[in-house]
Amino acid sequence: MSSSLTGTGIGRGIAVGGVLRMPDPLPEPDDTASALTPDAEKERARASLAATAAIIRHRGERAGGSAKDVLEAQAFMAEDPTLIDDIGTRLDSGKTAERAVFEAFASFRDLLVSMGGYMGERATDLDDVSQRVVAHLRGVPAPGVPDPEHPFVLVARDLAPADTALLDLSKVLALVTSDGGPTSHTAILAREKSIVAVVGVTDALTLADGTEIVVDAATGTVTVAPSSEERTAAEAKAAEIKAARSSATGPGALADGTLVPLLANLGSADGAADALEKGAEGVGLFRTEFLFLDSSSAPTVEEQKAQYKRLLEAFAGKKVVVRALDAGADKPLSFLNDAPEENPALGLRGLRALRANEPILRDQLAALAAAEAETDADVWVMAPMVSTVEETRYFTALAREVGLKTAGVMVEVPSSALLADRILADADFASIGTNDLTQYTLAADRLLGSVASFQDPWHPAVLKLVGEVGKAGRATGKPVGICGEAAADPLLAVVLVGLGATTLSMSPSALADVRAELARFTLDEAQHFAELALSANSAVEARGAVTTAAASQ
DSSP, X not given: OOEEEEOEEESSOEEEEEEEEOOOOOOOOOOOBOSSOHHHHHHHHHHHHHHHHXXXXXXXXXXXXXXXXHHHHHHHHTTOHHHHHHHHHHHHTTBOHHHHHHHHHHHHHHHHHHHOHXXXXXXXXXXXXXXXXXXXHHTSOOOOOOOOSSOEXXXXXXXXXXXXXXXXXXXXXXXXXXXOOTTSHHHHHHHHTTOEEEEOOTTGGGOOTTOEEEEETTTTEEEESOOHHHHHHHHHHHHHHHHXXXXXXXXXXXTTSOBOOEEEXXXXXXXXXXXXXXXXXXXXXXXXXXXXXXXXXOOOHHHHHHHHHHHHHXXXXXXXXXXXXXXXXXXXXXTTBOOOOSSGGGSSBTHHHHHTTHHHHHHHHHHHHHHHHTSOOEEEEEESSOOSHHHHHHHHHHHHHTTOSOEEEEEOSHHHHHTHHHHHHHOSOEEEOHHHHHHHHHTOOTTOGXXXXXXXXXXXXXHHHHHHHHHHHHHHTOOEEEOSGXXXXXXXXXXXXXXXXXXXXXXXXXXXXXXXXXXXXXXXXXXXXXXXXXXXXXXXXXXXXXXXXXXXX
């Protein structure tokens, strides 16, 4: 008899196959004295760190896209001067290179976890680098995805970016992980590669190799040892989804013709061509952090302008929503704010950090205005982490002062959702970042596995706040977009439209599934689904109620 496990589905795909588990990590190196001199061990460590960085970069070049950016950041970890100094100090005390690397990386990992937020997310990446360096020192293969001759469903605790980026899609039918949530690197890269995935499955690691399972991302379920009837139904559903995805073309719209523009989330101009090819009608979130994060000083106006122009020229005649630099204590920049804070997720970040360093914000807005003046794109700019009406007035006034005609805010904290009518009296638009809105509404760090079950945008409390913003948008005649990962969940996207969202922005690979799902329902049905979700008492109830209702349509 079959049984079922649940987690968070990524997309709406479905796959059937046998389980293959990720191999266990390398054992912890023994803490014994080295038979070599400290200098000899330092040379071993130096060579392995450099080789590991080079291998990771090579993987990034092969993978391309956002995976390249993720892996480049991971390669920098193997070259971090602080880590290298720590390793050297441990080697001076007589440790082996393997042990010194293990201890130094573990210490740094603990620091990142304690910081939470963006830096906390790097902990899993750091573990992967540590394992790869130790493997190189030992002369053994680095731990990673198995490579059998047959197709399989990969089951793991979590996947490092270097592994996810280069999965052989001709063999990997689906991913199932015990850790992670909808905003983890595994989820984001799986969505980008259109891999069927269910993450955060509590009992995933109890699945034995060879066990046949059905992985249904639309419902977030993993059916173990399915019956022949369940297998046949799953295969039929997979074929139906594939047909719907290929037939869904043109602008995003509901079944009754209500237009819902589908936009792309991008981290650099490099992804523009792919987004357009996948049907993006514009850009709903352009993350500008890539210009700043690897710099020791803020880029000049001209340097920023050149990068913005690349993107705007690719989307000539289309809307491009640019987010001002979203950095601060959880993404420390030496020229912005690298002072340690006890709780960086609630600290000087987003617009707060920019206001404390207004010349950086002014330069960014000026560069964007200059780029807009030389292109045909319709540029909208928005401030991250706005929590008050006063902050809204500050940002919109400054944006208009430098010549940007459309200025709005991101709604990522409950206060801005609850005051959305007043905020939209001054802002030209609002864009809801569901990742952070969920985090702050449920008081659960979205990067901590211990509270991953709370990080679900289907929660009625989150949806109620989204509805408040949607209501304010209708009352003021202002657009309300969704740019968090929730927009990439096809059925939840329908609910968000029912709550008042006028545009949806997501990873380009999610566009086809969302476009197909929207086309199945009318605005009345979307609003009915929204009411069902709001009347539920939990995320599980909300998703279940809407899934059942959608299936009956």
